[in-house]
Amino acid sequence: MLVSDVQCLRSGTLFNPxxxxxxxxxxxxxxxxNPTGSALLSTLLAAASIVVLLGTxxxxxxxxxxxxxxxxxTALGVAIGVYGMPWASAAAATGFGVCFGLFxxxxxxxxxxxxxxxTVETGEFEKVKASVVALSPDRRVQALLIAYCFGAFxxxxxxxxxPVAISAALMIGAGFPPLYAGGLALFANTAPVAFGAxxxxxxxxxNVTKLPVEDLSAxxxxxxxxxxxxxxxxxxxxxxxxxxxxxxxxxxxxxxxxFAAVQALVANYLGPTLVDVAGGLVSxxxxxxxxxxxxxxxxxxxxxxxQQRAAEMGAAVGAxxxxxxxxxxxxxxxxxxxxxxxxxxxxxVKEFLNGIxxxxxxxxxxxxxxxxDATAIASARYDAVLKINWLSATGTGIFVAALLSAAWxxxxxxxxVRSFFRTLHxxxxxxxxxxxxxxxxxxxxxxxxxxTLGLAFTQTGVxxxxxxxxxxxxxxxxxxxxxxxxxLFGNLQRVTAEKLGLNPILICAANSTGGVMGKMxxxxxxxxxxxxxxxxxxxxxxxxxxxxxxxxxxxxxxxxTLAQAYWLTWMVPK
Numbered sequence: 214m215l216v217s218d219v220q221c222l223r224s225g226t227l228f229n230p231x232x233x234x235x236x237x238x239x240x241x242x243x244x245x246x247n248p249t250g251s252a253l254l255s256t257l258l259a260a261a262s263i264v265v266l267l268g269t270x271x272x273x274x275x276x277x278x279x280x281x282x283x284x285x286x287t288a289l290g291v292a293i294g295v296y297g298m299p300w301a302s303a304a305a306a307t308g309f310g311v312c313f314g315l316f317x318x319x320x321x322x323x324x325x326x327x328x329x330x331x332t333v334e335t336g337e338f339e340k341v342k343a344s345v346v347a348l349s350p351d352r353r354v355q356a357l358l359i360a361y362c363f364g365a366f367x368x369x370x371x372x373x374x375x376p377v378a379i380s381a382a383l384m385i386g387a388g389f390p391p392l393y394a395g396g397l398a399l400f401a402n403t404a405p406v407a408f409g410a411x412x413x414x415x416x417x418x419x420n421v422t423k424l425p426v427e428d429l430s431a432x433x434x435x436x437x438x439x440x441x442x443x444x445x446x447x448x449x450x451x452x453x454x455x456x457x458x459x460x461x462x463x464x465x466x467x468x469x470x471x472f473a474a475v476q477a478l479v480a481n482y483l484g485p486t487l488v489d490v491a492g493g494l495v496s497x498x499x500x501x502x503x504x505x506x507x508x509x510x511x512x513x514x515x516x517x518x519x520q521q522r523a524a525e526m527g528a529a530v531g532a533x534x535x536x537x538x539x540x541x542x543x544x545x546x547x548x549x550x551x552x553x554x555x556x557x558x559x560x561x562v563k564e565f566l567n568g569i570x571x572x573x574x575x576x577x578x579x580x581x582x583x584x585x586d587a588t589a590i591a592s593a594r595y596d597a598v599l600k601i602n603w604l605s606a607t608g609t610g611i612f613v614a615a616l617l618s619a620a621w622x623x624x625x626x627x628x629x630v631r632s633f634f635r636t637l638h639x640x641x642x643x644x645x646x647x648x649x650x651x652x653x654x655x656x657x658x659x660x661x662x663x664x665t666l667g668l669a670f671t672q673t674g675v676x677x678x679x680x681x682x683x684x685x686x687x688x689x690x691x692x693x694x695x696x697x698x699x700x701l702f703g704n705l706q707r708v709t710a711e712k713l714g715l716n717p718i719l720i721c722a723a724n725s726t727g728g729v730m731g732k733m734x735x736x737x738x739x740x741x742x743x744x745x746x747x748x749x750x751x752x753x754x755x756x757x758x759x760x761x762x763x764x765x766x767x768x769x770x771x772x773x774t775l776a777q778a779y780w781l782t783w784m785v786p787k
Contacts, residue, residue, distance in 0.1 A: 241584040241594055244661030246668055248296050258295050259665040262288035262653055263691070266736060270753045271760065277740055277752035278642050281649035284736075288653045292660035303656060305579035305597070310655030312599055314648035314737075318374055318693075320608030322643065322741050325378035327636040328615040329745075332546055333386060334632060335622045340535050340543035342387045348501060351509045352389065352518075353449050353461045357468045359383050360401035361445050362497035365472060368402060369489025370555040371607045372410030373694070374741045377402050379550070381745035390515055392751075393452065395742035396758040399733040400448040403766065404441040405489040406695050406729040407433050408476070410607075411558045412485030414695040414725050421703035422721050427484060428786040432722035434480025434488070435784050436773055437729070440766065441473035441492075442466075447762065453513050460509050467503050472496040490555065546618035550611060557610030566605035574599045583659050589668060590705055595659060643744035646752075650736040654692045658701065663691055667702050671709045678778035679771035681706055681720045682727025686767040689728040693737030698728045715778055719785045723774040730767035733759045 247255045266284030269275040275283070289307065292298040332338040345355055360380045367376035381398035385391060407414050408430075415433060419426035446465050450458045458465070475492035535543075556562050575581075579597035603609060619629050657663045670684040671677065684706065688698025702724055710720035732738055734756060743752045777784050 241582045242297075242299055242302060243584045244586050244664065245296060246586055246589050246661055246665045252669070255295075255665055256669045258291055259657075259662045261291050262657065262662070266653065267756065267760075270736075270739075271756040272753075274753050276642075276750045277646040277736075277743065278649070280752075281646045281653070281736065285649050285653050285656070288656045288660075288662070291662060292656050296660045296662065298660045299578070301578040302582060302659065305576050306655045306659040307652045309576050309579060309597055309599060310652035311648040313655070314651030315644060316601065316603070317606040317608055318651065318737060318741075319644045319647050320606060321371075321374050321611065322378050322647070322744055323637060323640055324608050324611040324615060325375060326382060326640060326745055327633055328546065328550060328611060328618060329379070329382040329386065330632055330636050331615060331619060331622065331624060331629075332543075334628075335624065337543040337546065337622060338386050340540055341383075341547070343535055344540045344544065345387055348504050349508055351461065351512050352515060353453055353457060353513050354464050354500075354504065354509065355387060356384070356389075356397050356401075356448065356452065357445055357461075357464055358497065358500060359387070360397045361448065362468055362472070362493055362500060364398065364401045364493075365405040365489050366493025366497065366551070367554065368405040368409040369411065369487070369491075369493055370551070370558045371610075372406070372413065372696075373607060374738065375554065375607060375611070376405075377738055377741045378745045381742050385746045388518075391746040391748050392754055392758060393515065395746040395748060395755050397448055397452070398745070399738055399742050399755070399759050400444065400451065400762065402738070403729045403732055404437055404444045404476075405472075405493070406689075406732045407437060407725045408480065408485050408488035409695065411490070411560075412488065414699050414728075415485040417696045418699035418703045418721060418725055421700055422707045422717070424707065424718060424721060428718045429722050429725075430485040430488075431481045431786050432718050433485070433726050434477050436722065436726045436770065436777075437480075438473035438477040439773065440726075440729075440770065441476055442469040443769075444766070445469040447766070451762065457513055460511055460513065463503070463507055464500060464509075468496050468500045471499045542621075545621050546614070549617050549621070550614040553610040553614040553617075554607065557605065557607055563605045567602055570604050571600060571602045573601075579659065585664075586661070590664065590708070597659070640744050642749050643740050646740045647737060650693065650740065653736075654697075657691060663688070663701060664705070666691075667705055671705070674713070676775070677709060677713055678715060678720065678723065678775045679768075681710075681723040682771040682774045683767055685724035685726070685728035686731040686763075686770075688724065689731035690735050693735040695725055695728045695732065698731075699725050716782075716785050719774065719777055723770070727767055727770045727774070730763050730770060734763045 249255045262284050265287040266280055269283050270280040289303055292303050293300055364376040364380040367379055377398045381395050384394035415430050416426055419429050445468055472492040475495050476488050479488045479491050576597035576599055581594045583595040585593050667684055670680045673680045684702055685698055688702045689695050692698055703721055706721045706724045707717045710717040739752050739755050743749055743755055
């Protein structure tokens with residue numbers, strides 16, 4: 214995160230004499246965003262690590278760990294060999310990224326899958342699956358309930374990979390093919406992302422740009438609701454085609470429409486904090502109620518599944534197989550999870566837990582030793598503070614939910630520990646990949662590679678509103694986080710908007726709303742989805758499943774932003 218007296222957030226750090234001596238005596242290295250002297254060549258070289266990563270993963274078919282390692286080596290080669298980044302700083306950025314990849318991101322994935330494993334091993338998940346099928350045996354409806362509605366609630370409460378990990382695991386347990394379980398979880402985790410983790414992306418954007426958070430929230434609430442209705446329809450169309458979408462349109466309208474309406478109202482009148490939590494809960498409850506009175510005329514299943522099997526599954530649930538008390542007991546771990554995730558996301562709980570323990574270390578050879586080029590963007594030095602907020606981390610909240618759930622399901626301590634280490638062993642490759650992915654993101658950030666890519670978008674003149682959304686998309690694809698993308702490009706978006714005479718509220722909000730479409734293809738999310746669905750080694754298939762949809766949705770957000778900049782100006786807060 215950039216440190217500046219007049220813009221961007223400053224992270225609090227503990228006093229560290231060693232770090233102070235570095236700041237006092239060492240000269241910071243200044244980034245150069247055109248190291249070759251040719252803007253085109255510099256931009257092509259800046260994109261090299263992305264091309265290598267996505268090309269080897271999605272085209273060549275390498276495994277995710279191998280592709281991630283190749284992307285990291287490429288990023289380091291460009292950062293040191295082309296951009297002139299000191300090797301010690303490049304190594305420090307790599308280590309910083311690895312640490313962040315393992316904690317908190319890897320920690321969330323590990324414990325989310327672990328909780329799912331516990332419910333499967335005890336047989337409780339069979340009852341959960343039966344209750345979902347009881348609502349509807351139709352796979353399209355189940356995807357809406359689990360991936361979109363419940364996933365939106367989890368995104369609002371926690372974010373940072375939690376909804377993808379949990380909803381993908383739920384769908385794989387419910388019988389979805391692994392590719393669709395992971396792919397649909399990625400699809401659904403788009404429209405809610407800008408207001409994820411209790412509004413953190415929008416709040417961060419406001420802090421970075423010094424624009425009113427209420428206006429940014431309102432602007433996002435005047436763009437995303439269109440996509441909150443479009444995304445579930447797009448998701449169902451991808452599953453079952455146009456005929457399949459027509460057959461389930463009432464569920465799409467209720468689930469997507471109710472979420473969109475709540476998203477628009479809360480974002481415009483109450484601010485960003487509870488947008489997804491409220492929208493997810495309302496859409497989940499309304500869709501469940503509607504399903505008591507309406508069902509699709511034809512039950513849709515994946516290839517290899519028959520309507521007879523669906524009917525048999527539906528007939529086997531409820532009182533004929535499990536009592537209401539058994540169903541309620543089986544759902545208790547997931548209710549505990551929702552409560553813990555929401556509690557851990559609230560500011561009072563976070564502040565209390567951080568007050569107990571939040572060790573921080575200023576990263577040697579990196580903290581305040583990388584400086585932006587003031588001729589291109591605002592002059593500032595980068596923070597590099599490693600925070601191990603092990604108590605307040607979302608993953609710890611999920612682990613507490615696993616502990617409480619284990620007690621509820623009467624799992625012995627020995628069995629609990631054995632299952633945990635089995636899950637850790639199963640996910641070792643995925644955790645390695647996540648660590649490498651975040652290392653790439655941090656090397657590109659501290660070397661200035663990301664700014665080179667961002668500056669290329671600013672040369673588009675009157676078409677910039679369209680490309681502002683694509684810049685946000687690129688930021689999320691690079692960093693894996695809408696929050697990080699806003700911190701990275703938010704101020705650049707404001708400066709460019711003011712130079713071009715555009716409304717900075719619209720352009721900066723587009724960085725966040727366009728960014729959400731990149732969430733389904735960022736390497737971190739791909740690996741989380743593959744880990745949750747047991748597709749380790751098949752990450753390339755997931756990437757190919759979603760990448761063109763991600764680009765198309767980002768382009769549509771760009772067109773909406775372009776229209777709001779020049780024709781639909783009444784939609785933009787003044």
